[in-house]
Amino acid sequence: MLEDSQDWYTVKGIETIDSPALLVYPKRVRNNIKQLKSMVSDPERLQPHVKTFKCREVVDMLMEDGISKFKCATIAEAEMLAMAGASEVLIAYPMVGPKVNRMIKLVLAYQDTQFSCLVDCPEQAQHLSDHTYQADVYLRIYVDLNVGTNRTGIAPDGGAMDLYDFCKTTSHLITMGLHIYDGHIRQLDLEKRKEKCDQAFEPVNRLIRTIKEKYGKDFNVIAGGTPTFPVHKDREGVICSPGTFAYWDKGYHDALPEQQFEYAAVLLCRVISRPAPNLICLDLGYKSIASEGTLESRTWFLEHPKWKILSHHEEHMVVDIGEDYLVVGQVVYAIPNHICPTVAMYDKVLTVMEGRLTGCWKTLSRKRKINI
Incomplete structure (x- = not known):
């Protein structure tokens, strides 16, 4: 996008503002939301991550533009989204320790929002199942796949199907689908990035086919972050989760030249x-x-x-x-x-x-x- 002027960032009366301070330009945030929507065929294909802005006002802007599903990393972020009236919230983070009971309290407190979290091993699924059973709460989960980032997740061809089967048999867990984060794929050239992304996604495709053959039902696939968004947005049935678009930064401006968002x-x-x-x-x-x-x-x-x-x-x-x-x-x-x-x-x-x-x-x- 073109800058509206060379000095768009300057502020009149700057002498009254203490520093350091973080300035945000709402007009540019709205432009970035419109740019995001223009990159997909349907807003339903979007489940943006809120870790960048962490504020209710940007969530309100997104919802005004027809985006009602979100992804986040913390229970506080999830609660903020529920307070804003989000329809679906995925906490893309493993729930362990006291977070399990906090998650249950969140589900009970905000019943108009559908919450879900990640699972990447049977022990985790069983722990969630035991606690939700005791609380008589049903919790939505996604099987988290590791396609090379090596942060969380299970390899798609290394036991993921067994884990998916196990989750389907547990009490009080509703298995919604698959979650994939491929943040390690950051090639400057989009074609090379697409090649690496497609290679990493191939075992996921095989897993998707296996699940469909076994259960015969549609399910959700939530994939990628900002770097691979231009690739996943063209995959049929895949929901995308970019996040940095709202404010943008110098790192992604230089690393992802094909994405024309504005500094905000x-x-x-x-x-x-x-x-x-x-x-x-x-x-x-x-x-x-x-x-x-x-x-x-x-x-x-x-x-x-x-x-x-x-x-x-x-x-x-x-x-x-x-x-x-x-x-x-x-x-x-x-x-x-x-x-x-x-x-x-x-x-x-x-x-x-x-x-x-x-x-x-x-x-x-x-x-x-x-x-x-």
Whole structure:
């Protein structure tokens, strides 16, 4: 998408806004939602992940555009979605320990929302079945498949059918289908990414055929994240779960050039010191921006693309600015390399419309617990 102006991110009255702060541009968020919908034939093919934004306001925007199914990673995110009136919520995370009872309480408290979670081994399924039986609650589950990410899941050709069969026989568990996350597939070239994605999905296809032959029923297949979304969106019957699209970030902007989303979240920081003629220190430490990845890639300065980050600490970021000259107190705008963990550092984001601060959105589900 085209930028509406070169200085779209600047804010009038910036002197009243403390830093560091995360600014969000609702008009751009809406544009990104429309762009997402334009990439699929039917909104029912979408079950976006909410880990990026974690706020009710973006969920409301998505639901206004006909998207009512969501994916999340925490019980707090699931509760936020239920509070917003989501029809279906998949917690794409294994429920172990006290989370099992929290999940049951969630199902009982928000009965207008269909909740589900992941299972990747018989022990886990049995544990869920025992607890839901005791509570007299039926819980929807998806068998989680490992297609190479090696994070969670069971290999599709390594016992997944036996696990699927086992889940079907357990008490109080409703087996909804299969879940696949292939976050390791990130080739820059889309055709090469598609080739790797198709290779990883082939054993899944075989498993799907086996399940259909045995049970003769349709079931859900939820697959992929943002990198493989352009591939899975063309698979018949597959539901897609991109998430970063809402705010976008520099990492995916560079790694996924075929996806034309706009930056919709910007970090506001300030120069707090000039320790040397070519150096500035910004108030953009570990506690303000995700510190993963290489030092140089952690952020991109919108007006200063050639700056080089030299060091990063809890409250400080030291940058080599070359021959540029900035005074202490000067404002700097930056795009994070990874927006999702960056958002989790802010209890609220500040909204900007037409160059003016208009309010704030509470990052409600950055908390580990809302009510349940």
